[in-house]
Amino acid sequence: MYSRLLFPILLALLLFIPIPIAFSQIFVRVLIYSGDNFIINGKPLITNIKGDNPYIFKDVVSIKGKMESNIVTLIFDFLDMKERVISIVPNTVIDISGEDISVNGSSYRGGMRILFRNEKILVVNILPLEDYLYSVVPSEMPYYWPGEALKAQAVLARTYTLKALSRNNKKDYDLTNSADSQVYKGRIEEHQSTNDAVDSTKGEVVLYNNSLAEVFYHSTCGGHTEDAANIWNIEELPYLKGVVCRYCKDSQWESWQRVIKREEWDNLIGGGNISVKYNSTGRIMDINGINGTKIRSTFNLPSTFIVGIEIREDRVIINGKGNGHGVGLCQWGARGMAEAGFNYKEIISYYFPGVNVDAYRGF
Numbered sequence: 264m265y266s267r268l269l270f271p272i273l274l275a276l277l278l279f280i281p282i283p284i285a286f287s288q289i290f291v292r293v294l295i296y297s298g299d300n301f302i303i304n305g306k307p308l309i310t311n312i313k314g315d316n317p318y319i320f321k322d323v324v325s326i327k328g329k330m331e332s333n334i335v336t337l338i339f340d341f342l343d344m345k346e347r348v349i350s351i352v353p354n355t356v357i358d359i360s361g362e363d364i365s366v367n368g369s370s371y372r373g374g375m376r377i378l379f380r381n382e383k384i385l386v387v388n389i390l391p392l393e394d395y396l397y398s399v400v401p402s403e404m405p406y407y408w409p410g411e412a413l414k415a416q417a418v419l420a421r422t423y424t425l426k427a428l429s430r431n432n433k434k435d436y437d438l439t440n441s442a443d444s445q446v447y448k449g450r451i452e453e454h455q456s457t458n459d460a461v462d463s464t465k466g467e468v469v470l471y472n473n474s475l476a477e478v479f480y481h482s483t484c485g486g487h488t489e490d491a492a493n494i495w496n497i498e499e500l501p502y503l504k505g506v507v508c509r510y511c512k513d514s515q516w517e518s519w520q521r522v523i524k525r526e527e528w529d530n531l532i533g534g535g536n537i538s539v540k541y542n543s544t545g546r547i548m549d550i551n552g553i554n555g556t557k558i559r560s561t562f563n564l565p566s567t568f569i570v571g572i573e574i575r576e577d578r579v580i581i582n583g584k585g586n587g588h589g590v591g592l593c594q595w596g597a598r599g600m601a602e603a604g605f606n607y608k609e610i611i612s613y614y615f616p617g618v619n620v621d622a623y624r625g626f
Contacts (some may be wrong), residue, residue, distance in 0.1 A: 289392040291424060292376070292436040293447055296366060296386035300329040303375060303386075305364040307342060314355035320347075326359070328377065330384050353379040370450040372397070378435055387436045388449075396420055396461045397453050402446040403480070404594055406454035409601035412594075413460035415610040418620055419592055420445055422468040422478045425623065429475070468623040469611060471502055476618050481587025482594050483516035484508045485568045488614060489589030493542045494556070502615040503590065505544040510599030516586035517595075519565050528579040531561055537572065545570075546589065591615065 308323040322342040329336050335355070339347045351357075357377035364371055366386055373390025396417060400406075404416045423445060424438065431437045438444035469476040477500065479491065491503035511517060532551050540548040546567045547555035555567040564581065566589060571582035592614045600610045608620045 290389055291392050291395045293388045294385060294436040294439045295388045297383050299384060301367055301384060301386055302327045303366050306362040308359055308361035311358045328384055333382055335379060392424060393461055397458050398449055399445050399447050400460055401454050401457040402448045402452045406457045408598050411601035411607045412597040413457055414464050414607035415597050417460045417464045418467050418469060419478045419480055422475055426475055466622045467620050469618050470621055471618045479591035480594055481589055483511050483514040483586045484589050484593035485585025487544045488593055489544050489546060491590045494588050494590055502617045508593050508596045511593050511595035514595035516565055518584050521564055521581045523562050523579045525577050525579055
């Protein structure tokens with residue numbers, strides 16, 4: 264009697280247990296090139312040209328593409344040493360699959376998609392999420408840093424990527440390969456230590472109220488991370504408020520100095536006295552009404568955490584702390600916390616108070 268009841272009870276329980284998403288089924292589209300010419304190499308490639316005149320080419324070993332006057336010329340080289348040249352129009356989409364694919368000399372996992380937008384050739388790398396992270400983690404954090412810091416970076420990069428997928432699913436790509444999204448350099452950047460960090464945290468993300476958190480990270484905070492609302496037009500979330508950080512003092516960016524020509528300073532800020540406004544974390548909000556972020560970008564300053572300005576007749580000396588926007592995880596702080604014995608979940612919770620790390624179960 265009991266055995267007859269046991270199965271339906273177990274089945275009912277299983278139906279209500281959240282099952283982690285199969286990460287092998289989640290793919291990321293990364294823009295790795297935008298320009299007017301490219302060369303793609305690989306072991307026998309399969310090229311699927313979709314458009315008004317579809318083609319499928321097999322046994323391709325290289326594809327050279329060049330755009331001129333909004334027409335793209337493609338040169339295909341085959342295993343049998345034959346060559347074929349075709350011209351295509353901008354509404355064409357080309358999908359490329361195969362092994363050991365390289366684009367302009369750099370090797371990547373996954374496949375490629377070629378698109379043509381605004382008189383530019385776009386090359387988009389399409390690959391599984393975890394494979395993408397194998398390159399992102401060491402591109403964003405030194406591979407020889409402590410394992411717990413690398414794990415924290417892996418979880419944050421995974422969370423950031425999944426948020427991008429939810430926002431950009433109707434666009435041509437989800438992320439770029441630069442710091443505008445996350446730095447991604449392909450296979451050349453991969454290391455065993457960072458692959459291990461990705462594998463050991465597989466499927467883990469940062470959650471707030473059972474939803475994917477908004478996560479950010481930067482090199483060095485300089486002693487206090489920044490409120491996200493001070494930098495971007497973003498919802499004020501409790502876990503994106505700045506926190507005191509005592510762990511990044513070994514960073515080369517713990518303090519810095521920049522010297523600017525007086526003429527360049529006056530052109531932006533104006534001559535004479537200055538009026539400086541600071542925000543709650545100690546960073547510059549504006550000087551003489553000029554936004555701190557604009558000042559940082561104009562003078563190529565490491566951060567807006569400016570602690571001293573000395574105006575001389577021919578130059579201006581600026582002293583500051585930190586490197587980056589200052590929001591979220593301080594990477595050098597994560598390194599310091601790992602060396603102090605904290606694990607990756609504790610590191611993440613410190614910089615994002617109130618979040619938790621758990622398996623991803625869907626958007």
